[in-house]
Each structure stands twice: as structure tokens, then as C-alpha cells.
Amino acid sequence: MFWLLTMIFLFWTIILVDFHKGFKTLSSIDHLPFRDEKLLISVIIAAKDEEKSIKQTLETLLDQKHVNLEILAVNDRSTDSTGSIIDNLAAHHANVHSITIETLPSGWLGKNHALHIGAQQAKGTYLLFTDADIYFHENVVSRAITFLKNENLDHLTAAPNLRAGSFFLKGLISFFLFGFGYLKRPWTANHPSKKGGMGVGAFQLLTNACYEGIGGHHAIRFRPDDDLAMGLRIKKLGYRQNLVTALRSLSVEWYPDLPSAFKGFEKNAFAGLNYSVLFALLAIAGVFTSQILPFITIWSSRLPLQMISAFTIVLLFYLYALTLRHLTTYSNWIVFGLPIFAVLFIYMLSRALLLTFLRGGIEWRGSHYSLKELKKYYRNSEEE
Template identity: 30%
Template sequence: MLSLTVGSGVVAFFSICIAIAFLRVLMVTRWLTAKNPIDDSPRCVDVIIPARNEEQDLRHAVESIQKQRSVSIRVVIINDHSTDETASIAKSLAESDDRIGVINDPTLRDGWFGKANAMQHGLAATSQSLLIFTDADVLHHRDSFAEAILEMERREDHFLSLFPTVELESFWENVLVPHLMIAGMVAFLHRRLEDPRSPHAVAAGAFILVQRDALEAIGGLESVKNEALDDVKLAQRIKQNGYQTGFCFAPDLIRVRLFKSNRDAFWGFTKNILSPFNPVWLAIPFMFLPIFVYASPLLAIAAGLYQHETLMVAIGIFAYVTQAIVLVPATRLCRLKWYKALCFPIAALPITCCIIKAYYHHYIDRGVKWRGRVMQK
């Protein structure tokens, strides 16, 4: 039982370290807010929206784009072989607004993942020097485009990505997303993110503003054609080629619900979960990490109560509380429901299942499965 006490102590220590690292991330990363910009010379921008089976969200997302102020927009919706009503919704939007065009079922090129392929087709259909890539389920504040463009010009960026408010509804969304979001930010948001001499760069696919010259200089989306983390890799490629990249938290400007159901949330990280590991077998020991991290405190509490070991119970409770406290600053970026989010220890189950499923697709299908389609590398 000593191992449970020690394990809980280790978990508490590392939870405190992660909390400190996450607070540092929140402090050093740029924040962009709505300031009602007034611009007498609105910028022209082409907006590219890849959409696959987005019937629930596409109309609301596009309507929020149509309401943008202080910018002149053209929108291209790429219906990526959807099997629901996405095509008809896109068609009706285009028929009601001549600023909107639709590309249906673009040819899927060999070696390309669906989203990157759709984005490349959208890029070929546009002409403006400024481009915005945004997802079909993102809702935009009426000044989000103008604020982003002004920020890009002020900082002399060639590439700027905004991170949204993440809305959480279902049980598994609240259990999984906050801690994984925190872990991802601690891993990717390096303190030298803004240093042009540093290789570190990051992006969120919800909103990417990029200068066409910089994107075309790296061959468009070609360099990320089969990357599961296409947004992050795109930012890195841009920066590697000598262009300035930027990243801002913008919870007041854009918001998104990543997963639309418990099932989607449970399996939702399958596509990306192997991406940080090279070679991919390194994810095998990672499978056991969530079990250790989340189970140790609970087992220590249970064993301590059974054996009347007050110290073990106290350390187990302390470890659980430190894990829960990390969620407090995360509320600046996600709208969680505490009565669901506090069940985070069972996140070990879907994480393990997602890794196993990702391995299956990697070795059996030789690719990545997303939205009912296997993309082979």
C-alpha cells in the first residue's frame, strides 16, 4: 500500500507542475479581444471552409461569417463528399448570397487526407492576398476577422491563428477535453513561440489567417497533405521558411463545440492521438500513464479508508484535488460543466480505447480514420 501513497504523491507533484506550466502559458500567450475596430478601408479576404457532414453547424457558422464588419469577404465552402444534408445547406447559402461559392466533392488525390485536400481545392478557387481557413462548426463574433487582420498587421505576422472558446455539453466532452486541452497547450505553447529564431510554432484549425504569398511559398497545403495535426504542422512549415507566425487566445471572438455527442467525444481523439509519437510505438507506454495518473489517487483513498490509514486517504484526496484545481484556469478557454468535469479520472478509459483503435487503423488500414473515411498515408 506504500506504493499507492507514493504514487499519489507523485501525481500530486506533477499536477502542481502542470498547473504552474499552464498558468505560464496563459500569461505569456497573446490574447485578442473584441474592441469594436473602426476601419475606413476594409480589407478583402477569401474565406475557405472545408465541410464534411456538418449539417448541424454549417448554416450557423456561415451566417456568423456573413455578419462580419469592416471586411470585404468571399466565401468558398468545400463540401467534402458529405453523406448528410451539408451539400443542400451549402447550396441554399450560396443561392441567397452571391459572396458564397460551393465546391462539391473535390477529387481526393492520392496521399492526401480529406481536410487538407479540401483546403487545397479551396485555395485554388480563391484570389485574394489574405486567406482565412476556418472550420464549418465555428461561430464568429462580428469583429473577429477585422480584429485578426489588424493584429496581423500590427505584429507584422504572415500567419495568425486564433484559439476559440470550447463549449462542452455531453458527459465525455467534459471528462476528456479540459485535461487533454491543458496537456496539449503545455506541450505545444512554448515560451519562445513568438521568437523568429525559434522553430516552435502552433495553430488551431478553428481559425487560421495567412498571407497567400507565404502559403504559396511552401507549396500550399502540399507539405501537410497527410498530417493528422495539419494546423500545427502548417504553422511550423510557414515558420521554417522564414515567415513570422502568431498565435492568440481569442475566446471572445470565436467559439466551437468540438464534439456533438458522447460517442463523438469518446472516440474523437483517435485521429490525432498517435501524432505526437515518432515512432508510433512510443504511444504504448503512454497508454498506461493515464491509468496511473487518474487511478492512483482514487485507489489510495479507497485503500486508506479500508485500512483506516488517514495519511493515505489525505494524500489521495490531495492528489485528486490538485488535478481538479488545474481545471479552474481552463475555464477561461472552455465552458465546462463541473459536475461532469470532476469525473475526469475515468478519462483513462477512452484514452486507452482511442490509442488501441488508432493502432488498428495505423497497422491494419495503413492510415487514419476520420468521419467514416480511412485516409491512407
């Protein structure tokens, strides 16, 4: 057991070096200078049953200054008042365009298809893909486009502030970001090589030429992790990309409560593990061994086990605190809930995988997508 814990400690030591190097490459656009942008930017939003948030999102976009925006709001088969809200705003604002989708063609996921339809009607030199529940603070779009042009980028994606109410929800979200950090290494978006890459659904700004060059959403038409898939594809094909943070300029309530978070995780859990049962089992075992086991063995009666466990726990707390500092606005006190959040994460991942197998696929935005289809299109998108 001592040697296992020593290996875990060495693993986190390596991750610590990577975190320090990676986070240093992440810039914040919250307070960057900006200039007027005359070229047209097409903002494309897919909205399905978003009556609680779509009005605020569109109004905060309409309030953006120093940019020339057209807003294409795509009502994707909504059964609530989303469509009428969009239509009403479009009637009062010439730069808001309402697009309605009645049916979903086979071979597409709903959101990807809606964004694809919106992009087909876009006239801008730049495209901004975003979600229907994002709050855009003052001048964030002008800051982003200025940064993109100054750095000569093809694609800029921004991490927003993920608002959450309860301690446990904040903990689960930040734990997810922590795991995402060491597994996906999002800062690879800022490396010049074609490896890695990143895409955040809240804010994906890219040139129209880049979008067309990667094959648009058609190339990722059956990927539930469409934002990440797009970012990876952009980087793989050699376009210049950057990930920034916008914790004071963009915000979203990712999930209102824990049950919603568990449900929301269903669509991405297996996709994030490449639809591999082996990867899923390794992920569950890995989280338990590396992030829960030290909190158990610290109670051992053997001093060497206690010491290596304590060192590992301190290292984990520090790594978690780095994640909180750079990717959230949460209090650092959350770090002390790490073992609890690890247990919640294992439950959430196990639940998502079990439901995916029992249902034979995922339920998303009112549609069922079979696991067989998801695997098929995942392999095809990787080969393209």
C-alpha cells in the same frame, strides 16, 4: 510507491510553473478594438456532408462587418445536401464562391486537398482557413485581422469555445485540453523562437505570402492533424505566429455526444503520437500513473502515502481548473470528475489505437488511409 508519488508531485509542480507562464502569454480577442480592413481576406472552408451546419457558418461569415471577405466554400465529395446549400448561398451573395470536388487524388487527405483547391483560387492578401461548423460572432474577423497587423504577425490562430451538452462530454473535452496543454505547450506559438508552434482548425488566419512560403497544404497533404502540422511548420520556418483565445467570439460543437468524440479521436490519436507504438504505450501508462494512481493511493493505510497523494490531487485539481478558466467556458465543478475523465481518455486512446491497427489505418471523411502511407508521409513532411 512513496518515491514514485513524490516524483509525480514534482512533475506537476514543474507543469504548474509552465502553465502559469504560458497562460499569461495568451490574449483574448473577444473585446479588442478593431478597425476597418479594406484588403481582401479569402475565407476557405472544406465541407463534406455538413448539411446541418454549413448554412449557419456561411451566414455568420456573411454577417461580419468592417472586413472585405470572399468566401470559398469547397464541397468535398458530399453525399448530402451540402453542395446545394452552398450553391444556393453563392447564387444570392456575390462574395460566396462554390467549389465542387468530385474525386480525391492519391497522396492527399480529403480535407487537406479541399483546402488546397480553395487556396489555389483565393485572391486575398490574407487567407482564413476554418471549418464548416464554426459560428462566427460579431466582428471577430475584424478583431483578428487588426490584432495580426498590430502585432506584425504572419499567422494568427484562435481557440474557440467548444460547446458541449453533457457533463461527461465537457469533462472529456476539457481533459483533452489539459493533456494537450502539458504535452504540446500551445503557448509556444507566442514565443519568438522557432520551437513549438500551434494551429487550431477553427481559425487560422495568415498572410498569403506565409502560406506560399511554407508550401501550402501540399507540404502537409497527408497529415490528419493538418491544423497543428501547419502551425508547427509556420513556426519552424521562422514566421511570426500567435495563439489567442476567442471563447466569446467563436464557437463550435466539437462533438454532439461521447460516441461521436470517441469516433472523432480515431483520426488524430496516432498522428498526435508521431505514429509511435512506444509513445502510445507510454501515454497510456503516463496518464494512469500521474492522474489516476494518486486517487487510488490516497486510500492507503500509510500516512505518508496519503499525504503525498492528497498534495498531488490538489495540484491536479488546480492545474485542471487553470485549463478550464483559460480555454473553456465550463464550470469549475468539472475538476472533481478528473479521475473519471482520465479513465475515459485512456479508453478512448486505447480504442483509437486498436482500431487503427485492426483496420491498417484510419477512416476519415469517407476514405481509408493506410497506416503505411500515413507513416511515410509523416516522415517526409518532417524532413521537408
